[in-house]
Amino acid sequence: MNTALRLAEIVTALEQVELTALVMGGHAVRYYGFERNTIDYDLHLSPSDWEELSSRLNRSTLSAGRPLIPGPSWRPGSFQRFLLGHLADGRDEWLEFWRNNHLLPPFADLYDRREQGTYGGRTLAFLSLPDLIRSKETERETDWQDIAVLEEIADGRLLRQATAGTITVEQALARLRSRRGVESFFQSGLLRDSAVVGQALMQTQLSITQAILLPFAGTEKAPPLSTVPMEPVVASRLRTVAPASPLHLSLIEVVRRQYKLAMQNVDAADKKAIRAAQANPPPNKP
Amino acid sequence: MPSHESILADLDNDPVLQLLLTGQARTVAEAEEMYLNASLPEVIHLLQSSLSDEELGQHPLLVMFRRHGSRGWEDSLS
Numbered sequence: 001m002n003t004a005l006r007l008a009e010i011v012t013a014l015e016q017v018e019l020t021a022l023v024m025g026g027h028a029v030r031y032y033g034f035e036r037n038t039i040d041y042d043l044h045l046s047p048s049d050w051e052e053l054s055s056r057l058n059r060s061t062l063s064a065g066r067p068l069i070p071g072p073s074w075r076p077g078s079f080q081r082f083l084l085g086h087l088a089d090g091r092d093e094w095l096e097f098w099r100n101n102h103l104l105p106p107f108a109d110l111y112d113r114r115e116q117g118t119y120g121g122r123t124l125a126f127l128s129l130p131d132l133i134r135s136k137e138t139e140r141e142t143d144w145q146d147i148a149v150l151e152e153i154a155d156g157r158l159l160r161q162a163t164a165g166t167i168t169v170e171q172a173l174a175r176l177r178s179r180r181g182v183e184s185f186f187q188s189g190l191l192r193d194s195a196v197v198g199q200a201l202m203q204t205q206l207s208i209t210q211a212i213l214l215p216f217a218g219t220e221k222a223p224p225l226s227t228v229p230m231e232p233v234v235a236s237r238l239r240t241v242a243p244a245s246p247l248h249l250s251l252i253e254v255v256r257r258q259y260k261l262a263m264q265n266v267d268a269a270d271k272k273a274i275r276a277a278q279a280n281p282p283p284n285k286p
Numbered sequence: 287m288p289s290h291e292s293i294l295a296d297l298d299n300d301p302v303l304q305l306l307l308t309g310q311a312r313t314v315a316e317a318e319e320m321y322l323n324a325s326l327p328e329v330i331h332l333l334q335s336s337l338s339d340e341e342l343g344q345h346p347l348l349v350m351f352r353r354h355g356s357r358g359w360e361d362s363l364s
Contacts, residue, residue, distance in 0.1 A: 148356060179356035233330045246343030246352070253355030254329050254348075257322060 004030070007041055008120030010062065010084075010095065017056040020046040021097070022107075022114055024127045024135055031119050031126050034149045039087060040094045044127065047107055050099045057082060062095070075274060078102070102270050103135050129154050130175070137263040139271070144260060148178070155181025162190060169193075173200035176212050179249065186244050194218040211255035214238040215248050228262040230255055322354055 001009075007027050014021055023031070025042025045053065058067045062084065071081040071094060078100050084093040104110060104127075113128040127135060133150050136143040155178045162172035162185075169190050176185060185191050198217040204210060207226040214223070215238055230238075234251055241248045302317045311317035325347060332342060342348055352358075 151356065177356075179358050183359050231326060231330060233333050237333050241339055245339065247339045247348065249355075249358075250343060250348035250351045253351040254326070256355060257351070258326060261323060 002120075003027070003038065004120035006120070008122045008124065010041055011124055012122070013060045013062045014043075014057075017060045019049050019053065019056055019060075020111075021049075022110060022125050022127050023119075024098070024101075024132060025096070027119070028126045028132050029146050029150065031117060031124075032129055032132065032150060033153050034146065036146070039091060040096055041084075042096045043098070044101060044104070044107060044110060045097045045099055046111070047099050053080060053097060054082075057095075068095070074271075074278065101135060103137055103267070104131060129157070137260075138267045139264050151178040152180045154178075155184065159184050159188065159190075163188065170196050170200045170203070173197060173213060174203035174209065177206070177208050179252070182212050182244065182249075182252070191216045191243065207259050208252065208256050210235075211238055211252045215241050215243040215245075228259045231258065318350060318354060322350060 004027070007023065011021070011023070021043040023042070024044050025040060026036065026038025027041065029036060030038065049056070054068075054070070057063060062068065068082040068084065071083055073079045073081060079096070079098055081094050081096040084095050087093055098104075100107070110127060110131055111125075113131060114125045115128050116123055116125050118124075119126075126132070129150065133147055133154065136147050136150070155176055158167070158172040158175055158181070161167045162169045173185065173190070173196070176182065182191075191197060194217055197213050198219040198221070201210060201213040201217045201219065201223045202221070203224075204213070205224050205226050207228050207230045210223045210226055210230065211234075214235070220239075231254075234254055238248070238251055241251065301321050302311075302314065305311040305317035305320055306314065311320055328347060329351075332345060332347065337345065
């Protein structure tokens with residue numbers, strides 16, 4: 001059985017014991033169009049199901065009469081994994097659940113924004129593409145390789161939606177992230193109207209998108225404060241550089257790298273804090 | 287033709303090569319990534335220099351940023 005069919009089987013088993021979850025991780029990446037190998041099944045569980053997760057799993061067809069073996073987790077309050085079995089090549093097959101992911105908003109918001117689509121022969125619910133990208137802004141270099149492709153896929157969707165009129169050009173531009181996206185929007189003439197670009201610039205707090213839009217906007221107005229602020233000298237040059245010129249494209253990458261390094265530091269600091277807390281647990285109350 | 291001395295001086299000043307020679311990086315790609323991660327002060331210095339936008343766009347450091355960054359459409363043709 002291929003892993004997509006296996007995931008569909010797993011979700012069906014979860015539904016039968018009334019566990020609500022969204023698919024994230026490698027299978028969500030594959031669903032959105034990046035064919036890459038994955039052997040784990042990553043899910044974001046509804047927090048209301050968390051306390052009964054283990055008992056319901058063991059009532060499901062996944063347990064096949066034997067309790068599923070929990071694996072180690074260094075975020076036990078937020079993340080649990082269970083050994084499903086072994087693949088033909090001997091590798092472990094893990095089923096992993098997030099109760100709350102430190103990079104993501106609450107489950108209710110994720111669920112409202114979910115995308116449903118066919119995968120493994122049935123309809124499954126996935127993290128939305130922007131949420132999936134956010135979930136991958138971790139320390140791990142492999143996650144950033146996923147992000148690079150997911151950004152291109154997201155920008156391709158935005159171009160189709162803007163061209164079809166299902167979203168405004170301004171809305172699409174405010175979410176632009178990849179170089180291919182910039183080139184496609186530029187060639188389609190959708191970056192030509194500086195007033196529209198300027199309005200999009202005022203809607204985004206992502207420094208990468210701001211770096212893309214600033215030269216096209218021709219505005220003196222400062223964009224909203226970004227989550228990772230741009231270096232002022234870089235921001236200043238972006239106001240005067242020719243749009244889509246080699247220097248502009250380089251400066252976008254300078255800003256992208258600073259964003260990545262900052263987000264990696266945030267994720268690393270979160271892990272460090274958890275490890276420190278586990279090494280020095282608070283004293284027991286008498 | 288550049289002299290042996292000037293070639294050696296260039297190599298001595300090559301930050302990527304230094305990372306490789308000192309064992310801090312195992313491959314050229316890894317060395318370039320490390321160099322780019324630490325290069326913001328150099329980028330700022332370049333932007334504050336008298337170099338034109340065209341000259342900056344062809345500067346090896348800024349070319350390296352493009353090469354290691356998000357792919358353009360032409361990359362899929364190579």
